[in-house]
Amino acid sequence: MSRIIAVANQKGGVGKTTTAINLSACLAEKNKKVLTLDMDPQGNTTSGLGVDKNQAENTVYELILDESELSECIYPSVMEDLSVIPSNINLSGAEIELIGFENKEYLLKSKLDMIRSDYDYIIIDCPPSLNLLTINAMAAADSVIVPIQCEYYALEGLSQLIHTIDLIKERLNPKLEIEGVVFTMYDARTNLSLQVVENVKENLDKNIYKTIIPRNVRLAEAPSYGMPINMYDSRSAGAEAYRYLAEEVIEKEDENEWL
Template sequence: MGKIIAIANQKGGVGKTTTSVNLAASLGALEKKVLLIDADPQANASSGLGINVDSVEVGSYQLIEHSAAAEDCIIATNAPNVDIIPAHIDLVAIEIELVDKDEREYMLKKAIRHLKDSYDYILIDCAPSLGLLTLNALTAADSVIIPIQCEYFALEGLGKLLNTIKSVQRIHNEHLDIEGMLLTMYDARLRLSNQVVEEVQKHFSEMVFDTIIQRNVRLGEAPSFGESIINYDVSSKGATNYLSLAKEIIKKNG
């Protein structure tokens, strides 16, 4: 039975989508069957895996509002063993549309729970907010990965996210677990990067992944070609880091 992992942080620019795309591709490269659900209206995870977002007719919007079955929303990607439920800018409207629905926090969970038998891992790329979309992802997930960038305001807003996770555990999903905190955009030459790593490891020790994602030019280039770092440059530091993260997650869930 598969595991559903949400990748969430309400801060933008922390490497959430980069992690969603490249972790999915790395797990796929390690012969795991993966589904990536793009739950961010910006749809960057979709375009990052070669999907033409403008041509998406059914995707996460239709999935969450239950107007299409999950199976009809799934598209194969250019990454081996990785399927995606893509997003479209329409997804922006979902929060307003769900507001007066019964059990609105459970819409995604109901739509995807039967897919756990078909995949080893289902990853959800969350929007950079703590709105209804992210709440749906956390309610549907078994665990959450929190990317934290190695920069000055790294820990700002983390308390708010952890409080949201606690309230989801209390009200909607008692089994939600923190899969781990992932340090991203690390630059060994910067004192600040090293200070952030020390700080996060000191405060959250066991919850922090051993793998650290280093700042890497190739990692930044890959999405503009619609490819994961595994397809784009498997010998790059970025690919090595994400493969290492995938191995760590497989081992943890073994």
């Protein structure tokens, strides 16, 4: 069964792109066929998977504006079984250009519906804002993974994100669910990280992954080499954590029926 998962949080710096890159790579490592779609104009997921965002002629921008065929927008990544639909700064202007488009919330969904059966997983990295690009991603997705940084203001803005997901479920995509919340940048040396985890668990009535992603230097270094963590340093704590997260995501297939 094919699954489309959006990775979203309107707060920047919470490990959203890191999670999109490394969850995709660890799913591919487990012999799943994965397509990663970069909906963030910064294009960090694109470059983090070894695709030159400045050289990519056909990106998600051309795709949703119907200027390129879908097959032209899919690029091989540095890993077998993992492909990328890239993004670059051009995407930042898409929201204005889409004014007046009919069914503009479903532009991405209409494209992905054509190829979703070709992949086990389609992972969408959303921009760090609740804009039309994020709405397109959630309208196309089966579920949303929400990364939360283990810091004092972790819950700030989360209620707004959950409200947005609920609105999209109500008005655009009735099957949309919160796949789960994943804690990132956990520092075992501080009491704060532990307190944040406990606080979120107490206040959030949502699925929370058992896997907690540690604060890890190797995780931070990997994107600058155009590699996911399981290629850059396969034995690092970050690589092991994302492998565990991939296992948890796969296990959900046994618990749920997906279209």
